[in-house]
Amino acid sequence: MATQGAPSSFSDLQTLLANDIKVKVAVDGVLRGKFMSKEKFLSAVKTDGFGFCSVIFGWDINDAVYSKELLISNRANGYRDVIAIIDLSTYRRIPWENNVPFFLVSFLDPDTKEPLSVDPRGVLKTASQRAEKLGYECFAGAEYEYFNFKETAQSAAQKGFTNLEPLTPGMHGYSLLRTQLNNEYFHDLFDQSAAFQVPIEGHHTETGPGVLETALAYTSALRMADNAILFKYTAKSIGMTHGVIPSFMAKPWGGLPGCSGHIHVSLRNREGRNIFAVSDSELETGRENAAYKDTKWISQEAEWFLAGILDGIADVIPTLVPTINGYKRLVGGEAFWAPNAVTYGYDSRAASIRIISPPSCPPASTRMEVRIPGADMNPYFALSAIFLLGLRGINKKLRLPGPPITHFKPEDRSNGKIKMLPTSLESATIRMMRPDSIAREPEHEVKLWNEAVTNWEVERYLELA
Numbered sequence: 001m002a003t004q005g006a007p008s009s010f011s012d013l014q015t016l017l018a019n020d021i022k023v024k025v026a027v028d029g030v031l032r033g034k035f036m037s038k039e040k041f042l043s044a045v046k047t048d049g050f051g052f053c054s055v056i057f058g059w060d061i062n063d064a065v066y067s068k069e070l071l072i073s074n075r076a077n078g079y080r081d082v083i084a085i086i087d088l089s090t091y092r093r094i095p096w097e098n099n100v101p102f103f104l105v106s107f108l109d110p111d112t113k114e115p116l117s118v119d120p121r122g123v124l125k126t127a128s129q130r131a132e133k134l135g136y137e138c139f140a141g142a143e144y145e146y147f148n149f150k151e152t153a154q155s156a157a158q159k160g161f162t163n164l165e166p167l168t169p170g171m172h173g174y175s176l177l178r179t180q181l182n183n184e185y186f187h188d189l190f191d192q193s194a195a196f197q198v199p200i201e202g203h204h205t206e207t208g209p210g211v212l213e214t215a216l217a218y219t220s221a222l223r224m225a226d227n228a229i230l231f232k233y234t235a236k237s238i239g240m241t242h243g244v245i246p247s248f249m250a251k252p253w254g255g256l257p258g259c260s261g262h263i264h265v266s267l268r269n270r271e272g273r274n275i276f277a278v279s280d281s282e283l284e285t286g287r288e289n290a291a292y293k294d295t296k297w298i299s300q301e302a303e304w305f306l307a308g309i310l311d312g313i314a315d316v317i318p319t320l321v322p323t324i325n326g327y328k329r330l331v332g333g334e335a336f337w338a339p340n341a342v343t344y345g346y347d348s349r350a351a352s353i354r355i356i357s358p359p360s361c362p363p364a365s366t367r368m369e370v371r372i373p374g375a376d377m378n379p380y381f382a383l384s385a386i387f388l389l390g391l392r393g394i395n396k397k398l399r400l401p402g403p404p405i406t407h408f409k410p411e412d413r414s415n416g417k418i419k420m421l422p423t424s425l426e427s428a429t430i431r432m433m434r435p436d437s438i439a440r441e442p443e444h445e446v447k448l449w450n451e452a453v454t455n456w457e458v459e460r461y462l463e464l465a
Helices: 010-016 038-046 120-133 153-158 178-195 221-241 300-315 326-330 379-396 425-433 438-451 455-461
Strands: 022-027 032-037 050-053 081-094 100-108 137-149 200-205 211-216 245-247 263-268 344-346 353-356 367-370
Touching: 010 038, 022 038, 022 081, 032 038, 038 050, 038 081, 100 120, 120 137, 120 221, 120 379, 137 221, 137 379, 178 200, 178 211, 178 221, 211 221, 221 245, 221 379, 263 379, 300 353, 300 367, 300 379, 300 425, 300 438, 326 425, 379 438, 425 438
Parallel strands: 022 100, 344 353
Antiparallel strands: 022 032, 050 081, 081 100, 137 211, 137 245, 137 263, 200 211, 263 367, 353 367
């Protein structure tokens, strides 16, 4: 879904940039980028891309090269360039930077010209295209909780990142009073995000000293991931102008709630109908063949989608919780509403997957909220994993693995009746990489293809080999 004013042709782009001398481009994930002269930028658009150092995929959040280097970016190949393709549909202007034009880029392999498997934005494009082939369009929303500290980068470093001063003291969820203490900052976050074409649906204080929560407006999945990553950029940029550090770290303090990055998802058909919704005739009594009462007001496709998530979620946790700190939020998380088990339930904030459907909302708003990710998630990878698991559930017509969360007791978490999620990045990675992991199913498909004998081979080699 293109932004408002995005150019549809090269001629449109030239007109759009007529009064500019430079353009900012950025890479998704940990947002990195640079200024380009207008001439260089237009040349890159016209010639299908420009070279960008592959090390952005070969180092961590602090610019340290990975100990196990990737094939695409390593010392042996000199951290060669990959091809950056400018996505004109992401056009925006940055209001706090003199309205400089801004675009996101995606990446291709310099040899094959195929999308890079390590490019988060490319991965979500692939997932969305897979849904399109099945007749669906992926839609999503994201919510961020984040602590705000009355600090600068310099003051935080001088303090050794200890004893940081929260923007406000105390626990004040949904407070109308607390926002008055930092009114300009609070309003700037909303207003500048809107000006940057990152529309906000809800914006309020959350429980915890200096904690805010911002819900981004529902839209197509790729646009949602763009908006999510750009909201972080917006908040951090606006925070700097107010002497505030907004932190999207999942668990900054041990004795307080962590910061979630809840994701809402649904699918629409080619006519724009939400396929998770029950039909009009089922609205009064619910769907007859629903597995449980909790799923009576979602469609059969939605139930299969939910089953797909539940079946594979434990195998892809690193795509939802990518940092060591993120698991601190999940350990003992039920004390702070952070789900750490494979559970689901109608309108349940205690479950990992919350079903949102009638009667609590209109049928068109039917969706699922995945409550596992923290605010430190990469929205591209997280959305890709969720939709691919759900589509797998629809394709295989998977049954729900068990009853909803209301059927269980607290002790079922320790006696094995409830399937628990990995509690560390190490255990999550081991689970994801094991041979029978659902995350490895594409490898299995490739193996089967490699073992198959095609008609082309028979025709070519049967007689003459």
